[in-house]
Amino acid sequence: MNWFKKLALWITVLFVFVSASFSFFPNKTNAEENDPLGLKAEAAILVDAETGAILYEKNANVVLGVASMAKMMTEYLVLEAIEEEKITWDQKVMINEYVHKLSGAPGLSNIGLTQGEEYTVKELYEAMAIFSANAASVALAELVAGTEKNFVTKMNEKAEELGLEDYKFVNSTGLNNSSLMGNHPAGGPDEENVMSARATAKLAYYLLKDYPEVLDTASVPVLKFRDGREYKNFNWMLPTLVYAYPGVDGLKTGSTEFAGDGFTATAERDGKRFISVVMKTSSKEERFAETKKLLDYAFGSFTKQEVHPENGKIKGKETLPVTKGKEDQIKIETKDAISLMMKKGKEEDFETVLTLDKKKLNDEGQLTAPIKKGDKVGTLTVKPKDGSEIEFLSKDGIKSITVDVVAAESVEKANWFVLSMRAIGGFFGDIWGSVSSTVKGWF
Known part of the structure; x- marks a missing residue:
């Protein structure tokens, strides 16, 4: 009897150990199926740039800080204003005291803008799109809408018009409002622009679709500004830069303490163009490494196939x-x-x-x-x-x-005549069918 009790005890211990093993070591196959790429980004999405077909997603509807990727909306509205001839590329913009001071704020991505000096829309746009210059973004916002506050209203209205979901714009730059020297245009003093990965990809999709010329600037690896200095594009996956990836020609990076490091990329090879978004990675290097995984997956696993x-x-x-x-x-x-x-x-x-x-x-x-x-x-x-x-x-x-x-x-x-004959033929055909059925019923 004692021997039987010991055996039962050992079986019970073994069962508990095996159960615990499954609890502590989850099924890797299921994990791989849920996220086959094993991305470290908090959220990510991959889409076909031509149709917007979603090819991969991870937490794509989770709302996160978007940082300077929000500048894609600023770019959209500037390009729209150009198209509608409300402003022109060679139009001069006088730099006011606030924009001047913001351009010199420590710790922010900026190109120094001199108070009282005039810069063209093209110069400011290139500074924003290539070097993510925040003061240049504000200067353009004020030009397009009168004030940055009015511009933010236009940003949110355009987002609704484009069918974006899960978003909130509070400024034109993507900075935390606390970094705007007390001039936050919307939201609370410590708020930031937020979007989901899906909304970010959708914004990029419409930006490329409606204004493909955005890539003419986004693809420039180094900006040579009028101050005589050179400013490298924060998209380090462009040709000649440190994480150069074949086919990458855009689109926008973003980084704040709240948002982490994110990147909306687009690349084209062999007639295929993809858009990828990674959000809340832990470093600038990681956002490019995770984007590489997405683009490798896209170009290696997908093909455009004629179905009919x-x-x-x-x-x-x-x-x-x-x-x-x-x-x-x-x-x-x-x-x-x-x-x-x-x-x-x-x-x-x-x-x-x-x-x-x-x-x-x-x-x-x-x-x-x-x-x-x-x-x-x-x-x-x-x-x-x-x-x-x-x-x-x-x-x-x-x-x-x-x-x-x-x-x-x-x-x-x-x-x-033909229709009449068909009608007559149909009439007699119905009679004959009825007679035949009746006669068959007699036998």
Whole structure:
């Protein structure tokens, strides 16, 4: 009996040890599935720059400090003002006392701006976009909106217009309001701009889409300013800089004590462009190392694949029935090709889905002649076979995987005589069918 009790005790101890082992050493496979890249960033996202398709995300909806990555919104509004001819690149901006003092504030990224001296919009924009100059950002904000406070209102309004979620702008620079020498334009005295990784990527997506010329400046490794000095771009992944990465040509870094170190990058190679965001890393070096992981993953694992060709037939639905036409069938095809950024080797995981325009069909599902070649009859879209949805930054992305289905030929309307004969034939056909059924019922 004692021997049995000892055995039971040993079994119990062993069971407890094994259970504890699983508790202290979690399943690595599950962890890898949740974050296959093992990023150290607090939040991150990777998207296809062309469509906004989300290819990877980690805590993408968590709201964090965005630091100087908020300057992407300042850039957007400046470029918009240029486009709308409210300001010009060669327009002169007089530097006031506040902007001058801010440009010399210790510990901040700045290019010294002399009070009473004039600088062009282009000079200030380059200082902001390349060297993240905070005083230059304020000078541009005041030019565009009269005051930085008014400009912040425009920032938040534009964010809503672009469909961003999880954001709050309190200044044009991304600094903590406590660093603005008592002139915080919105929010509390210690507030900062905050965004989620998803919102940050969406801002970058629209900035590139609406104003691709932003890369002309963002891609400049070193700014040569009028003071005779050279200022290296804080994006150290640009060519010739310390963490140079093939294809990187933007977009914006950010760093404060509250936000940590973040980076919104974009890179293009072999006809593929991606946008990546990492937020709240522990150092400037780490933000570039984590971005490299994302971009390596993007270029190494994803390919743009044509899912359905232009003028392609739809398998299983090559024709549609037609009523009142010289022909009783019409061929249909896709107007354009459908392409999708997907993981390599995953082509078989997707299928196309046809949706016909019910307004153009009668109760029997027929199109009514006349029908002209090119007339739209429906749409074709791509979906994963497992029933999930392809996720995009915006609803516009759905349009990139949806194409019109059109008539591949014309069908003229039959003349009145043909239609009359068909009607008569149908009438007698119905009578004959009724008689046949009755006769069969007798036997």
